[in-house]
Amino acid sequence: MVKLFEKLTRKDQHIHPVSRKKRKWLTITIIVVLVIGGILYSLADRYLIQHVQVVVADGNTAVASTTTNIKSSDTTTSTQPSTDVNATSDDWNYTSDNLKIQIKKVQTGSGSDQITYYVADVEAKDARSLRSALADNSFGTNITEDTSEIAETNNAIFAVNGDYYGFRDDGVIIRNGVLYRDSPTRDALALFNDGTMQTYNENEISSVKLLAEGVTNTLSFGPILVQNGDITSDFSSVKIDNNFGNRSIQDANPRTAIGMIAPNHYVFVVVDGRQDDSRGMTLSELAQTLKELGATEAYNLDGGGSSTMYFMGRVVNNPLGRNQERGVSDILYLTEGK
Incomplete structure (x- = not known):
């Protein structure tokens, strides 16, 4: 040798x-x-390649099959769907025995300081009208569909984008009563079966306790905007993720938020931004808006290009400034049925 x-x-x-x-x-x-x-390959695996962890049972689909899928119209109409739900609707309103949705377009300021946003005031008789749905009916990372696609699959009357849980691998993710991820990390939002909302720190309340108390859905993004009727902070040091390519969320941006005025009485705000007729909102402005709308609890959801409001078969706002949706992991939506 x-x-x-x-x-x-x-x-x-x-x-x-x-x-x-x-x-x-x-x-x-x-x-x-x-x-x-x-x-x-590592970047593609982290941000592009789909990883399906759980294919959701057809629970949502089974429920949705008994619900109404009413398209919008220019004039008020009366419907009599197979569920025996009597509803009237137009492009901005929906009213039935179980659900009332009123949407307003609001514009403030002028020139480069103009802001365009949409407010949906929702009153439900039953907390089960507010649900969550996953893109492609699957839980995992990099699984995305447009908000409108997920909404239509689930026969949603109204929907907004959720927290884009699939962009990160931490947080507590409970959807429609099922715990999918239990990695406490940040301030979050819990929705309960009595129609209430609670903002909380994931490290301080266990998922076991939340489920025992009747939680239906948790959202893990943030920050908390309003808690116990008060704006929570000045938001100057908020940090949601450490992921590659993140941009600051303190500045004026497109936004999506949910608030609770009273049990089963919710308010949703979607803000257009990064466009000529709307600069977007800062977190402080968003928090102030939710408080002025009467929210006692309010929470910031995924924003930017994800910010989308869907109602009666159409996208209400202007995503990405060119009426083009960006795929998301999940939505919050409202529907009829039990």
């Missing part, structure tokens, strides 16, 4: 210096390509 090594060594010593240099650069090039390829 030693003689063989010496023979190979002597042979290598006779290689022309130029050839040796080429071999060196080829080796370096291969190493660089492998490193860059590994990094690109």
